[in-house]
Amino acid sequence: MKIHDLITTTDKLAELCGRLSKSDFVAVDTEFMRENTYWPELCLVQIADENEAAAIDPLADGIDLTPLLDLMCENEEVLKVFHAGGQDVEIIVNLTGKTPHPVFDTQIAMMAISQSEQIGYANLVDTWLNIQIDKGARFTDWSRRPLTDRQIEYAIGDVTHLSKIFPKILKKLIKTDRGNWLNAEMDKLADASNYIIDPDKSWKRIRSPGRNPQVLGRLKALAAWREGEAQHKNIPRGRIMRDETLADIASHPPKQQRDLAKVRGLSAAWKDNDIGKRLMKVIADAEPLPKEEMPAKMKRGAPLGREGALVADLLKLLLKIRAREIDVAARLLTRADEMEALAAGVRDLQVLEGWRYDVFGKDALELVEGKLAFAVQNGKLKMTHIDDMQASMEESLAAE
Numbered sequence: 001m002k003i004h005d006l007i008t009t010t011d012k013l014a015e016l017c018g019r020l021s022k023s024d025f026v027a028v029d030t031e032f033m034r035e036n037t038y039w040p041e042l043c044l045v046q047i048a049d050e051n052e053a054a055a056i057d058p059l060a061d062g063i064d065l066t067p068l069l070d071l072m073c074e075n076e077e078v079l080k081v082f083h084a085g086g087q088d089v090e091i092i093v094n095l096t097g098k099t100p101h102p103v104f105d106t107q108i109a110m111m112a113i114s115q116s117e118q119i120g121y122a123n124l125v126d127t128w129l130n131i132q133i134d135k136g137a138r139f140t141d142w143s144r145r146p147l148t149d150r151q152i153e154y155a156i157g158d159v160t161h162l163s164k165i166f167p168k169i170l171k172k173l174i175k176t177d178r179g180n181w182l183n184a185e186m187d188k189l190a191d192a193s194n195y196i197i198d199p200d201k202s203w204k205r206i207r208s209p210g211r212n213p214q215v216l217g218r219l220k221a222l223a224a225w226r227e228g229e230a231q232h233k234n235i236p237r238g239r240i241m242r243d244e245t246l247a248d249i250a251s252h253p254p255k256q257q258r259d260l261a262k263v264r265g266l267s268a269a270w271k272d273n274d275i276g277k278r279l280m281k282v283i284a285d286a287e288p289l290p291k292e293e294m295p296a297k298m299k300r301g302a303p304l305g306r307e308g309a310l311v312a313d314l315l316k317l318l319l320k321i322r323a324r325e326i327d328v329a330a331r332l333l334t335r336a337d338e339m340e341a342l343a344a345g346v347r348d349l350q351v352l353e354g355w356r357y358d359v360f361g362k363d364a365l366e367l368v369e370g371k372l373a374f375a376v377q378n379g380k381l382k383m384t385h386i387d388d389m390q391a392s393m394e395e396s397l398a399a400e
Contacts, residue, residue: 001160002052006152008060010067016047016054017067023049025079026071027162028100030088031142031155038230038237042091043142048159050167055156059145065095073098081166083107083121083158085189093195101190106162108185109169111329112178121158128165133157181332181355199227206243208295209251213288216295219250221286222279229275240275241265253283311343315364317374321383322360333360342368 007013020026031044045056045068058065072080073096080100082088084107089099106124110116116123122133140151173179188194203223209215226246230237241249245265254260257280261271270276316339323330334351342349342364351361363383366372373384 001048001050001163003156003160004052004054006147007054007056008063010062010064013056013063013065014067016052016056017071019052020047020049021071021075021078023051023078025049025081025104025163025166027081027159027166028072028085028088029082029155029158029162030091032087032091033141033143034236036235038234039094040087040091041143042095044147044155046155046159048156048163050163053156053160053163055152057147059143069096072096072100076101079104081106081162082189083124083162084118089189090195093192097192097196099190099192099195103186103190104166105186105189106166106169108182108189109173111185111332112181113169113172113176114327115323115329117329117331124165125161128168129161131161133161178328185332197227199224199231202227204295206247209247211294213291213294215250216289218253218283218286219247220289220293221282222246222250225279225282229278249279249283254280256280308340308343311368312340314367314374315339315343318364318367318372318383319360322363326359328359334364339364 004016007016027048029046030042031046032040032042034040042058045058045065047054047056047068056065056068057063069092071078072092079102081104083105085103085105089103093099107119110119110124119127122135125131125133134154138154142151173182200220203216203220206219206223208219223246226237226240229240233240242265245263248265249263254263257276258271260266260276260279261268263270266276270279316336319330319333319339323333333356338349338351342351347365349361350356352365353361363372366385367383371385
C-alpha cells in the first residue's frame with residue numbers, strides 16, 4: 001500500500017480524492033480536539049482504500065476541504081467505512097450539514113458476527129490482523145503544529161488496518177447472511193438529525209424532574225439558553241452549567257438573582273453578574289410545557305410485580321443463551337427495558353418484529369406464555385419447548 005506524505009494543499013487533496021472516487025470503499029478516521037470547545041476542532045483526517053493511504057491536514061494554510069467533503073457526502077458509489085464513527089460523522093455534519101453516505105461501521109458490524117458489544121479499535125485490529133497497536137500517540141495534542149512523524153504514522157495506521165479488516169468482516173457477514181441485521185443501525189449512523197443540535201430539543205437529553213408542565217417548561221427554556229450560551233462562547237455546555245444544576249434550578253427556581261449564590265454548582269459571582277441576570281430572565285419568561293410536547297409515558301403493561309420481575313430475569317437468561325448460541329451481541333437483539341416491557345404484557349416491541357423475532361423474539365414470547373422451559377442437557381443450559389418435552393415423555397412411557 002502506498003502511504004503519502006501529509007497532504008497540506010487543495011491540489012494534492014483533489015488529486016487524492018479523484019483517485020479514491022473510483023474505489024469501492026474508503027476507510028476514514030479523524031483526529032480532533034473538543035475538551036475546551038463546544039464545536040469539535042478537526043485536526044487531521046485519515047483516509048485509505050486498498051491501494052493507498054494519506055493523512056490530510058485541515059489546519060494547513062489555504063487548504064480547501066471541498067474535494068474530501070464531496071467524496072464523503074456527494075459520491076454515492078463509494079462506501080465510507082468507519083470504526084465507532086459517530087464522532088467522525090458528527091464533524092462532517094458540522095462542516096456540511098450532511099452525513100457521509102453510504103456508511104459502514106465495523107464496531108456495529110462486529111455485533112452481528114460476534115458477542116462483542118462495543119469492541120475497541122485496538123481489539124478489532126488484534127482480533128483480525130494479530131497486530132498490537134502502539135497507543136502512545138493517541139492522547140497527544142493533535143492541534144499543535146508541526147505534527148511529528150510518530151503522530152502521522154499512528155494516525156494513518158488507523159485507516160490502513162481498517163481497509164484490510166473491512167473486507168474480512170464483509171465476507172463473514174455475507175457468509176452468515178446477517179448483513180440485513182445491520183440496516184437499521186447503519187441508517188441511524190447516517191441520520192443527520194442525530195448530530196444537528198436543536199436548542200429547543202436539548203432538554204430531552206436531561207433526566208426530566210417529574211412530569212410537571214411548569215418544571216418541564218423551565219427545563220426546556222434553561223436548556224435552550226445554556227446551549228446558546230455555550231455555542232456563542234464555543235465552550236462545552238457543562239462549563240456554563242452542569243445538567244444536574246440545570247434540572248435543580250428548573251425544579252426549584254430562585255426568586256431573586258442574589259439567590260443564585262446558594263445554588264449548588266454555581267459560583268457566588270452569579271448573584272450579580274450578567275450571565276446570572278440572563279438566567280433569571282429565562283426563568284421569568286419560561287412558560288409551561290405544552291401538552292403536545294409532554295414526554296410520553298414509558299410504554300409498559302401492568303406493573304411487573306414480583307412474578308413479572310422473575311419472568312424478566314428469565315428473559316435475560318434466555319437472551320444470554322441465545323446470544324451465545326448464535327454468536328451475536330445481545331445488545332443487537334434487544335435491551336433490558338424491552339424485556340421488562342415484554343414481561344409486563346407489552347407486545348408492540350421491536351424484538352417481536354423482523355429478523356429479531358425470528359432469532360430471539362419468538363422464543364422470548366413463548367417463554368412469557370409458558371410454552372418454553374429451561375433444561376440441562378450434557379451439562380449445558382438449553383431451551384426446550386413444553387410440547388416437545390411432553391411428546392418425549394409420552395414416547396418414553398409408550399416404549400416401557
